[in-house]
Amino acid sequence: MKLVLILLSTIFVNNYITVKFLGICPFLGVSKKVDTAIGMGMAVTFVMAVASAVTYGVQGILDSLNIGYLQTIVFILVIAALVQLVEMVLQKTSPALYQALGVYLPLITTNCAVLGVAILNIQQGYNLIESIINGTGGALGFTLAIVLFAGIRERLELANIPKCLQGFPIALISAGLMSLAFFGFQGLITL
Amino acid sequence: MNPILIAVIVVGAMGLVLGAGLAFASKIFAVEKDPKVEQVREALPGANCGGCGYPGCDGAADAIVSGKAAPNACPVGGAATAAKIGEILGIVVDTSTKFVAMVKCAGGKEECGKKYEYYGVKDCREAVVAMGGDKACAYGCMGYGSCVNVCQFDAIFINEKGLAEVDKEKCTACGACIKACPKNIIELVPYDKAVHVACNSQDKGKDVTAVCKVGCITCGICVKNCEFDAIKIPEGKNLPVIDYTKCTECNKCVEKCPKKTIHNLKA
Numbered sequence: 001m002k003l004v005l006i007l008l009s010t011i012f013v014n015n016y017i018t019v020k021f022l023g024i025c026p027f028l029g030v031s032k033k034v035d036t037a038i039g040m041g042m043a044v045t046f047v048m049a050v051a052s053a054v055t056y057g058v059q060g061i062l063d064s065l066n067i068g069y070l071q072t073i074v075f076i077l078v079i080a081a082l083v084q085l086v087e088m089v090l091q092k093t094s095p096a097l098y099q100a101l102g103v104y105l106p107l108i109t110t111n112c113a114v115l116g117v118a119i120l121n122i123q124q125g126y127n128l129i130e131s132i133i134n135g136t137g138g139a140l141g142f143t144l145a146i147v148l149f150a151g152i153r154e155r156l157e158l159a160n161i162p163k164c165l166q167g168f169p170i171a172l173i174s175a176g177l178m179s180l181a182f183f184g185f186q187g188l189i190t191l
Numbered sequence: 192m193n194p195i196l197i198a199v200i201v202v203g204a205m206g207l208v209l210g211a212g213l214a215f216a217s218k219i220f221a222v223e224k225d226p227k228v229e230q231v232r233e234a235l236p237g238a239n240c241g242g243c244g245y246p247g248c249d250g251a252a253d254a255i256v257s258g259k260a261a262p263n264a265c266p267v268g269g270a271a272t273a274a275k276i277g278e279i280l281g282i283v284v285d286t287s288t289k290f291v292a293m294v295k296c297a298g299g300k301e302e303c304g305k306k307y308e309y310y311g312v313k314d315c316r317e318a319v320v321a322m323g324g325d326k327a328c329a330y331g332c333m334g335y336g337s338c339v340n341v342c343q344f345d346a347i348f349i350n351e352k353g354l355a356e357v358d359k360e361k362c363t364a365c366g367a368c369i370k371a372c373p374k375n376i377i378e379l380v381p382y383d384k385a386v387h388v389a390c391n392s393q394d395k396g397k398d399v400t401a402v403c404k405v406g407c408i409t410c411g412i413c414v415k416n417c418e419f420d421a422i423k424i425p426e427g428k429n430l431p432v433i434d435y436t437k438c439t440e441c442n443k444c445v446e447k448c449p450k451k452t453i454h455n456l457k458a
Contacts (some may be wrong), residue, residue, distance in 0.1 A: 024260045081209040092220040
């Protein structure tokens, strides 16, 4: 039951983009088309789930060496290296999956949402399974937000927007409004 | 031990280990790439317009080298690029004729009226949702410029008649406007041919006359007058089609067309 609650809470209540404001740069950068947004979402889901598992192990090592304060910088290193490794393995073993995710993978090597999930997992004191569920949920929330946002931006392309607001200004305003909507989930689940 | 030293050693060691690990992994998981792909990619224009039907120039280079696409697959680069790619691949390329986009509608504000006043978003794809657009002719160019917005080469514009018009010199035949047009009015035609049928209406003559002064009424005069068998009305269709390989631009059909639907762009 707790796992389901963690999953739902990171998707809706504590959405990494609209509530925690992490990973905003891919959110704005790769949200022009629904297709690319879905590709990005899939890549993030994949990386976050793997990164959650690996950083949980790394934290164990750090703790045993009594150097927990190096957490942030070590996580950045590990996640970046991990994504590079995953990219290489995918290219060799699964060209089809590489085609689908390949272009987006390098974009998320140092994504702060991925790092955020890893650090928050530790802060919340989640165990391995909970960490992975939290990572996957966070990424699904990311996918949900970016796909919805891409849909809105596709509509905005056609809309009659005042010149001074065209492009990024209106995108940021829409993102803010979407974030407000997500705040409506606040208090739905308390862990 | 000094905590700063510990931090330096731990992070430094991790960096080394991870770096070495990645270098090792890149050897194990190295994917052999044909060096020709890189060379072909260099020869392509690099606009990533997608005119060839592949996702960007990288995709096209892959397809060309692996033989899935012809060396002259890139409509933007044209003959020069095709020849260069042929050189890289060591094959002789018959340089294809250059194509340009053409708008098959001549019914501007004067010639073709409006069904109703449209006040929506100024975009053809939106306008067409409301009863097929405001144009009296269901096949005609509405002139809201969806094609203009997608053109990366600034080659299509809305002229004074309120119709989309292609600048032949700038057009690279990437096909973006063709995909954007909800009425499918835009078509690729050979660059060096000037005689075109400027109508897209599949309606019967009477219905066309009712809405447009310059629409094709399928009278067949052009077909009868052509000495080279180059213009035909396909069975079941209400529009003549020019066979550009046969057309000599003698101008007979242009002169005889009672509705002035057939144009000679050179004239």
